[in-house]
Amino acid sequence: MSVFRLFILSLLTCFTVSTLSAQSDKEQLANTQLIGRDTSVVIKDSTQKKNVAKKHIPRIATNRSWLIPGWGQAYNKQYWKIPVVYGILAIPSVAFVYNNNMYKKTKFAYEALFKAQLPQPDSTDYRLIDPQLRGLSISSVQSYRNAFRRDRDYSILWFVLAWGLQVADATVFAHLKEFDVSDDLTMQISPTFNPQTRTPGFGLVMSLKNPDKKPRQVR
Template structure:
Protein backbone atom coordinates (compact mmCIF):
# COMPACT_ATOMS: atom_id res chain seq x y z
CA UNK A 1 0.00 0.00 0.00
CA UNK A 2 2.66 2.57 0.85
CA UNK A 3 4.38 1.91 -2.48
CA UNK A 4 1.12 2.44 -4.41
CA UNK A 5 0.50 5.67 -2.54
CA UNK A 6 4.03 6.84 -3.34
CA UNK A 7 3.64 6.05 -7.03
CA UNK A 8 0.27 7.81 -7.14
CA UNK A 9 1.79 10.87 -5.43
CA UNK A 10 4.65 11.02 -7.95
CA UNK A 11 2.26 10.81 -10.91
CA UNK A 12 0.04 13.51 -9.39
CA UNK A 13 3.07 15.79 -8.88
CA UNK A 14 4.29 15.28 -12.45
CA UNK A 15 0.82 15.94 -13.87
CA UNK A 16 0.48 19.20 -11.90
CA UNK A 17 3.97 20.33 -12.94
CA UNK A 18 3.23 19.60 -16.59
CA UNK A 19 -0.08 21.49 -16.41
CA UNK A 20 1.61 24.54 -14.84
CA UNK A 21 4.35 24.54 -17.50
CA UNK A 22 1.77 24.39 -20.31
CA UNK A 23 -0.16 27.27 -18.79
CA UNK A 24 2.98 29.39 -18.61
CA UNK A 25 3.80 28.54 -22.21
CA UNK A 26 0.31 29.63 -23.35
CA UNK A 27 0.66 32.91 -21.48
CA UNK A 28 4.00 33.62 -23.14
CA UNK A 29 2.55 32.90 -26.59
CA UNK A 30 -0.36 35.25 -25.95
CA UNK A 31 1.91 38.19 -25.05
CA UNK A 32 1.85 41.05 -27.59
CA UNK A 33 4.82 41.51 -29.92
CA UNK A 34 5.72 44.80 -28.28
CA UNK A 35 6.54 42.95 -25.04
CA UNK A 36 8.57 40.18 -26.67
CA UNK A 37 10.66 42.43 -28.95
CA UNK A 38 13.43 44.21 -27.09
CA UNK A 39 13.01 47.96 -27.47
CA UNK A 40 16.81 48.44 -27.44
CA UNK A 41 17.17 46.74 -30.84
CA UNK A 42 17.23 49.32 -33.64
CA UNK A 43 16.72 48.29 -37.25
CA UNK A 44 19.12 50.25 -39.43
CA UNK A 45 19.17 50.82 -43.15
CA UNK A 46 20.73 47.83 -44.93
CA UNK A 47 24.30 48.16 -46.18
CA UNK A 48 24.56 48.72 -49.94
CA UNK A 49 28.02 47.65 -51.20
CA UNK A 50 27.31 49.04 -54.69
CA UNK A 51 26.54 52.56 -53.48
CA UNK A 52 30.12 53.94 -53.95
CA UNK A 53 30.32 52.45 -57.45
CA UNK A 54 26.96 53.98 -58.36
CA UNK A 55 27.99 57.40 -57.09
CA UNK A 56 31.23 57.29 -59.11
CA UNK A 57 29.38 56.11 -62.21
CA UNK A 58 26.82 58.92 -61.96
CA UNK A 59 29.57 61.54 -61.56
CA UNK A 60 31.39 60.12 -64.57
CA UNK A 61 28.25 60.48 -66.71
CA UNK A 62 27.39 63.98 -65.47
CA UNK A 63 29.61 65.92 -63.03
CA UNK A 64 27.72 66.66 -59.82
CA UNK A 65 25.23 63.82 -60.27
CA UNK A 66 27.15 61.59 -57.87
CA UNK A 67 27.08 64.35 -55.25
CA UNK A 68 23.32 64.60 -55.72
CA UNK A 69 23.07 60.81 -55.30
CA UNK A 70 24.92 61.15 -51.97
CA UNK A 71 22.62 64.07 -51.04
CA UNK A 72 25.59 66.43 -50.80
CA UNK A 73 23.88 69.11 -52.87
CA UNK A 74 26.09 71.93 -51.55
CA UNK A 75 29.08 70.43 -53.40
CA UNK A 76 27.49 70.68 -56.85
CA UNK A 77 28.22 74.44 -57.36
CA UNK A 78 31.89 73.81 -56.47
CA UNK A 79 32.09 70.96 -58.98
CA UNK A 80 30.71 73.06 -61.82
CA UNK A 81 32.71 76.11 -60.75
CA UNK A 82 35.99 74.18 -60.83
CA UNK A 83 35.32 72.40 -64.14
CA UNK A 84 33.84 75.58 -65.66
CA UNK A 85 36.97 77.57 -64.76
CA UNK A 86 39.18 75.01 -66.49
CA UNK A 87 36.97 75.04 -69.59
CA UNK A 88 36.96 78.86 -69.66
CA UNK A 89 40.77 79.11 -69.63
CA UNK A 90 41.04 76.38 -72.26
CA UNK A 91 38.68 78.22 -74.62
CA UNK A 92 40.44 81.58 -74.02
CA UNK A 93 43.93 80.19 -74.65
CA UNK A 94 42.76 78.22 -77.67
CA UNK A 95 41.25 81.39 -79.18
CA UNK A 96 44.48 83.35 -78.67
CA UNK A 97 46.53 80.48 -80.08
CA UNK A 98 44.41 80.42 -83.25
CA UNK A 99 44.84 84.20 -83.67
CA UNK A 100 48.62 83.98 -83.56
CA UNK A 101 48.73 80.86 -85.72
CA UNK A 102 46.52 82.38 -88.46
CA UNK A 103 48.65 85.55 -88.55
CA UNK A 104 51.85 83.49 -88.66
CA UNK A 105 50.56 81.36 -91.56
CA UNK A 106 49.54 84.51 -93.43
CA UNK A 107 53.03 85.97 -93.10
CA UNK A 108 54.67 82.75 -94.23
CA UNK A 109 52.51 82.95 -97.37
CA UNK A 110 53.84 86.49 -98.03
CA UNK A 111 50.73 88.46 -97.04
CA UNK A 112 50.77 91.66 -95.02
CA UNK A 113 47.08 91.87 -94.17
CA UNK A 114 46.81 90.00 -90.88
CA UNK A 115 45.18 91.70 -87.90
CA UNK A 116 48.51 92.83 -86.44
CA UNK A 117 49.15 95.03 -89.49
CA UNK A 118 46.25 97.26 -88.45
CA UNK A 119 45.83 99.64 -85.54
CA UNK A 120 42.79 99.86 -83.24
CA UNK A 121 41.01 102.17 -85.72
CA UNK A 122 41.51 99.83 -88.69
CA UNK A 123 44.34 101.78 -90.39
CA UNK A 124 47.05 99.68 -92.03
CA UNK A 125 50.54 100.03 -90.60
CA UNK A 126 53.84 99.89 -92.43
CA UNK A 127 55.30 97.63 -89.75
CA UNK A 128 53.21 95.09 -87.80
CA UNK A 129 52.44 95.55 -84.11
CA UNK A 130 53.64 91.99 -83.48
CA UNK A 131 56.73 90.67 -85.23
CA UNK A 132 56.92 87.23 -86.83
CA UNK A 133 59.24 86.01 -84.05
CA UNK A 134 56.72 87.22 -81.46
CA UNK A 135 54.00 85.31 -83.29
CA UNK A 136 56.05 82.12 -82.93
CA UNK A 137 56.61 82.73 -79.21
CA UNK A 138 52.93 83.60 -78.76
CA UNK A 139 51.87 80.31 -80.34
CA UNK A 140 54.12 78.36 -77.98
CA UNK A 141 52.88 80.31 -74.97
CA UNK A 142 49.17 79.85 -75.67
CA UNK A 143 49.60 76.23 -76.75
CA UNK A 144 51.27 75.46 -73.43
CA UNK A 145 48.55 77.28 -71.46
CA UNK A 146 45.88 75.50 -73.50
CA UNK A 147 47.35 72.08 -72.65
CA UNK A 148 47.63 72.99 -68.96
CA UNK A 149 44.01 74.20 -68.90
CA UNK A 150 42.89 70.93 -70.47
CA UNK A 151 44.81 68.89 -67.89
CA UNK A 152 43.37 70.97 -65.04
CA UNK A 153 39.85 70.46 -66.41
CA UNK A 154 40.33 66.68 -66.57
CA UNK A 155 41.85 66.79 -63.09
CA UNK A 156 38.77 68.49 -61.64
CA UNK A 157 36.56 66.02 -63.52
CA UNK A 158 38.47 63.09 -61.95
CA UNK A 159 38.30 64.71 -58.49
CA UNK A 160 34.54 64.99 -58.91
CA UNK A 161 34.33 61.21 -59.45
CA UNK A 162 36.71 60.42 -56.56
CA UNK A 163 34.83 62.75 -54.20
CA UNK A 164 31.49 61.08 -54.97
CA UNK A 165 32.99 57.61 -54.44
CA UNK A 166 34.69 58.51 -51.12
CA UNK A 167 31.56 60.27 -49.83
CA UNK A 168 29.45 57.19 -50.56
CA UNK A 169 31.96 55.06 -48.61
CA UNK A 170 31.94 57.41 -45.62
CA UNK A 171 28.14 57.55 -45.51
CA UNK A 172 28.08 53.82 -44.73
CA UNK A 173 30.32 54.11 -41.68
CA UNK A 174 28.85 54.12 -38.18
CA UNK A 175 28.43 57.74 -37.12
CA UNK A 176 26.07 57.03 -34.24
CA UNK A 177 25.79 59.62 -31.46
CA UNK A 178 26.87 56.95 -28.98
CA UNK A 179 30.31 56.98 -30.58
CA UNK A 180 32.59 59.85 -29.57
CA UNK A 181 36.24 60.71 -30.06
CA UNK A 182 37.59 63.27 -27.63
CA UNK A 183 41.05 64.56 -26.64
CA UNK A 184 42.43 63.06 -23.46
CA UNK A 185 44.78 64.84 -21.02
CA UNK A 186 46.17 63.30 -17.85
CA UNK A 187 48.64 64.76 -15.36
CA UNK A 188 50.86 62.29 -13.52
CA UNK A 189 51.42 63.55 -9.96
CA UNK A 190 54.28 61.14 -9.23
CA UNK A 191 56.78 62.28 -11.87
CA UNK A 192 55.10 65.61 -12.84
CA UNK A 193 54.57 64.55 -16.45
CA UNK A 194 51.51 64.86 -18.64
CA UNK A 195 49.98 62.53 -21.19
CA UNK A 196 48.00 63.75 -24.19
CA UNK A 197 45.99 61.56 -26.53
CA UNK A 198 42.59 60.65 -27.96
CA UNK A 199 39.90 58.63 -26.20
CA UNK A 200 37.25 56.62 -28.06
CA UNK A 201 34.03 56.20 -26.06
CA UNK A 202 31.01 54.07 -26.83
CA UNK A 203 27.79 54.43 -24.82
CA UNK A 204 25.56 51.38 -24.44
Protein backbone atom coordinates in the same frame (compact mmCIF):
# COMPACT_ATOMS: atom_id res chain seq x y z
CA MET B 1 -42.33 6.95 -27.63
CA SER B 2 -42.75 9.35 -30.51
CA VAL B 3 -41.95 12.25 -28.19
CA PHE B 4 -38.73 10.52 -27.09
CA ARG B 5 -37.70 9.93 -30.70
CA LEU B 6 -38.43 13.53 -31.52
CA PHE B 7 -36.32 14.62 -28.58
CA ILE B 8 -33.40 12.40 -29.66
CA LEU B 9 -33.66 13.67 -33.23
CA SER B 10 -33.65 17.28 -32.05
CA LEU B 11 -30.67 16.61 -29.82
CA LEU B 12 -28.70 15.05 -32.69
CA THR B 13 -29.62 17.94 -34.95
CA CYS B 14 -28.39 20.49 -32.42
CA PHE B 15 -25.18 18.54 -31.88
CA THR B 16 -24.53 18.34 -35.61
CA VAL B 17 -25.17 22.03 -36.12
CA SER B 18 -22.91 22.96 -33.21
CA THR B 19 -20.16 20.67 -34.53
CA LEU B 20 -20.33 22.18 -38.00
CA SER B 21 -20.33 25.67 -36.54
CA ALA B 22 -17.29 24.88 -34.41
CA GLN B 23 -15.45 23.50 -37.42
CA SER B 24 -16.33 26.61 -39.43
CA ASP B 25 -15.02 28.83 -36.64
CA LYS B 26 -11.79 26.84 -36.50
CA GLU B 27 -11.30 27.16 -40.23
CA GLN B 28 -11.89 30.91 -40.12
CA LEU B 29 -9.45 31.25 -37.23
CA ALA B 30 -6.83 29.23 -39.10
CA ASN B 31 -7.31 31.32 -42.22
CA THR B 32 -7.03 34.48 -40.16
CA GLN B 33 -3.77 33.27 -38.61
CA LEU B 34 -2.40 32.36 -42.04
CA ILE B 35 -3.38 35.75 -43.41
CA GLY B 36 -1.78 37.40 -40.39
CA ARG B 37 1.42 35.43 -40.92
CA ASP B 38 1.47 36.23 -44.60
CA THR B 39 0.88 39.89 -43.86
CA SER B 40 3.67 39.92 -41.30
CA VAL B 41 5.98 38.21 -43.78
CA VAL B 42 5.08 40.74 -46.46
CA ILE B 43 5.60 43.63 -44.05
CA LYS B 44 8.90 42.17 -42.93
CA ASP B 45 10.06 41.65 -46.50
CA SER B 46 9.02 45.15 -47.51
CA THR B 47 10.81 46.58 -44.48
CA GLN B 48 13.97 44.67 -45.33
CA LYS B 49 13.79 45.81 -48.94
CA LYS B 50 13.26 49.37 -47.78
CA ASN B 51 16.28 49.15 -45.50
CA VAL B 52 18.38 47.69 -48.30
CA ALA B 53 17.23 50.41 -50.67
CA LYS B 54 18.18 53.10 -48.19
CA LYS B 55 21.75 51.79 -47.89
CA HIS B 56 24.26 54.29 -49.26
CA ILE B 57 26.71 52.69 -51.69
CA PRO B 58 29.87 54.75 -52.37
CA ARG B 59 30.56 52.89 -55.61
CA ILE B 60 27.37 54.32 -57.11
CA ALA B 61 28.48 57.87 -56.30
CA THR B 62 31.87 57.20 -57.90
CA ASN B 63 30.45 55.74 -61.10
CA ARG B 64 27.89 58.50 -61.46
CA SER B 65 30.54 61.19 -61.02
CA TRP B 66 32.67 59.61 -63.73
CA LEU B 67 29.72 59.70 -66.13
CA ILE B 68 28.20 63.11 -65.36
CA PRO B 69 29.82 65.79 -63.16
CA GLY B 70 27.72 66.51 -60.07
CA TRP B 71 25.66 63.34 -60.34
CA GLY B 72 27.60 61.75 -57.48
CA GLN B 73 27.05 64.83 -55.33
CA ALA B 74 23.32 64.58 -56.10
CA TYR B 75 23.39 60.93 -54.98
CA ASN B 76 25.01 62.09 -51.72
CA LYS B 77 22.22 64.69 -51.40
CA GLN B 78 24.77 67.51 -51.48
CA TYR B 79 22.95 69.54 -54.09
CA TRP B 80 24.70 72.77 -53.20
CA LYS B 81 27.96 71.35 -54.56
CA ILE B 82 26.61 70.89 -58.09
CA PRO B 83 26.96 74.60 -59.08
CA VAL B 84 30.44 74.58 -57.52
CA VAL B 85 31.44 71.54 -59.59
CA TYR B 86 30.27 73.10 -62.84
CA GLY B 87 31.86 76.41 -61.91
CA ILE B 88 35.23 74.73 -61.40
CA LEU B 89 34.89 72.83 -64.67
CA ALA B 90 33.84 75.98 -66.52
CA ILE B 91 37.12 77.79 -65.77
CA PRO B 92 39.42 75.45 -67.74
CA SER B 93 36.73 75.05 -70.40
CA VAL B 94 36.59 78.81 -71.06
CA ALA B 95 40.38 78.97 -70.94
CA PHE B 96 40.62 76.19 -73.53
CA VAL B 97 38.23 77.93 -75.93
CA TYR B 98 40.03 81.28 -75.61
CA ASN B 99 43.56 79.89 -75.93
CA ASN B 100 42.61 77.60 -78.79
CA ASN B 101 41.09 80.49 -80.77
CA MET B 102 44.12 82.70 -80.14
CA TYR B 103 46.44 79.86 -81.05
CA LYS B 104 44.73 79.46 -84.42
CA LYS B 105 44.97 83.20 -85.07
CA THR B 106 48.63 83.47 -84.11
CA LYS B 107 49.48 80.33 -86.07
CA PHE B 108 47.82 81.73 -89.17
CA ALA B 109 49.56 85.11 -88.65
CA TYR B 110 52.94 83.44 -88.23
CA GLU B 111 52.54 81.41 -91.41
CA ALA B 112 51.35 84.48 -93.34
CA LEU B 113 54.30 86.59 -92.13
CA PHE B 114 56.70 83.77 -92.88
CA LYS B 115 55.43 83.54 -96.45
CA ALA B 116 55.68 87.31 -96.81
CA GLN B 117 59.40 87.23 -95.87
CA LEU B 118 60.43 84.54 -98.34
CA PRO B 119 62.75 85.40 -101.24
CA GLN B 120 59.68 85.10 -103.41
CA PRO B 121 57.14 86.70 -101.02
CA ASP B 122 53.55 85.62 -100.96
CA SER B 123 51.30 88.30 -99.48
CA THR B 124 48.02 86.59 -100.25
CA ASP B 125 47.23 85.77 -96.61
CA TYR B 126 48.78 88.89 -95.11
CA ARG B 127 45.60 90.94 -95.43
CA LEU B 128 43.69 88.20 -93.60
CA ILE B 129 45.82 88.51 -90.46
CA ASP B 130 44.04 89.76 -87.33
CA PRO B 131 44.50 93.56 -87.03
CA GLN B 132 45.90 93.16 -83.49
CA LEU B 133 48.68 90.90 -84.81
CA ARG B 134 49.43 92.63 -88.10
CA GLY B 135 51.84 95.18 -86.63
CA LEU B 136 53.93 92.60 -84.67
CA SER B 137 57.15 91.02 -85.79
CA ILE B 138 57.32 87.40 -86.80
CA SER B 139 59.31 86.49 -83.67
CA SER B 140 56.70 88.11 -81.41
CA VAL B 141 53.88 86.29 -83.21
CA GLN B 142 55.80 83.04 -82.82
CA SER B 143 56.19 83.62 -79.08
CA TYR B 144 52.47 84.36 -78.71
CA ARG B 145 51.63 81.23 -80.72
CA ASN B 146 53.74 79.03 -78.48
CA ALA B 147 52.30 80.61 -75.33
CA PHE B 148 48.69 80.13 -76.40
CA ARG B 149 49.39 76.54 -77.41
CA ARG B 150 50.97 75.85 -74.03
CA ASP B 151 48.08 77.45 -72.14
CA ARG B 152 45.59 75.48 -74.24
CA ASP B 153 47.28 72.21 -73.31
CA TYR B 154 47.40 73.23 -69.65
CA SER B 155 43.68 74.00 -69.69
CA ILE B 156 43.00 70.42 -70.83
CA LEU B 157 45.10 69.13 -67.95
CA TRP B 158 43.29 71.35 -65.44
CA PHE B 159 39.93 70.18 -66.79
CA VAL B 160 40.91 66.53 -66.27
CA LEU B 161 42.15 67.30 -62.75
CA ALA B 162 38.93 69.16 -61.92
CA TRP B 163 36.87 66.23 -63.20
CA GLY B 164 38.87 63.81 -61.06
CA LEU B 165 38.56 66.13 -58.07
CA GLN B 166 34.77 66.07 -58.18
CA VAL B 167 34.87 62.26 -58.47
CA ALA B 168 37.12 62.05 -55.41
CA ASP B 169 34.83 64.45 -53.54
CA ALA B 170 31.75 62.34 -54.28
CA THR B 171 33.56 59.13 -53.30
CA VAL B 172 34.94 60.45 -50.01
CA PHE B 173 31.67 61.97 -48.84
CA ALA B 174 29.79 58.85 -49.91
CA HIS B 175 32.01 56.84 -47.55
CA LEU B 176 31.54 59.42 -44.79
CA LYS B 177 27.77 59.18 -45.28
CA GLU B 178 27.78 55.87 -43.37
CA PHE B 179 30.32 57.05 -40.81
CA ASP B 180 28.94 56.92 -37.27
CA VAL B 181 29.14 60.29 -35.52
CA SER B 182 26.57 59.58 -32.80
CA ASP B 183 26.96 60.35 -29.11
CA ASP B 184 27.89 56.73 -28.38
CA LEU B 185 31.33 57.35 -29.82
CA THR B 186 33.48 59.01 -27.16
CA MET B 187 37.18 59.50 -26.53
CA GLN B 188 38.52 60.74 -23.23
CA ILE B 189 42.02 61.47 -22.03
CA SER B 190 42.66 61.11 -18.29
CA PRO B 191 45.85 61.25 -16.21
CA THR B 192 47.24 57.95 -14.89
CA PHE B 193 50.04 56.83 -12.60
CA ASN B 194 52.28 53.78 -13.16
CA PRO B 195 53.11 52.27 -9.73
CA GLN B 196 56.00 50.19 -11.11
CA THR B 197 57.98 53.04 -12.66
CA ARG B 198 56.41 55.69 -10.40
CA THR B 199 55.85 57.97 -13.33
CA PRO B 200 52.71 59.81 -14.37
CA GLY B 201 51.11 59.33 -17.75
CA PHE B 202 47.96 59.75 -19.77
CA GLY B 203 45.23 57.22 -20.45
CA LEU B 204 43.12 57.20 -23.60
CA VAL B 205 39.62 55.74 -23.22
CA MET B 206 37.68 54.98 -26.41
CA SER B 207 34.02 53.96 -26.25
CA LEU B 208 32.65 52.32 -29.39
CA LYS B 209 28.99 51.88 -30.25
CA ASN B 210 28.60 48.39 -28.80
CA PRO B 211 26.80 48.13 -25.47
CA ASP B 212 27.90 44.53 -24.97
CA LYS B 213 31.57 45.43 -24.73
CA LYS B 214 33.29 47.64 -22.18
CA PRO B 215 35.26 50.73 -23.22
CA ARG B 216 38.76 49.94 -24.38
CA GLN B 217 41.55 51.75 -22.58
CA VAL B 218 44.84 52.53 -24.31
CA ARG B 219 47.84 53.75 -22.40
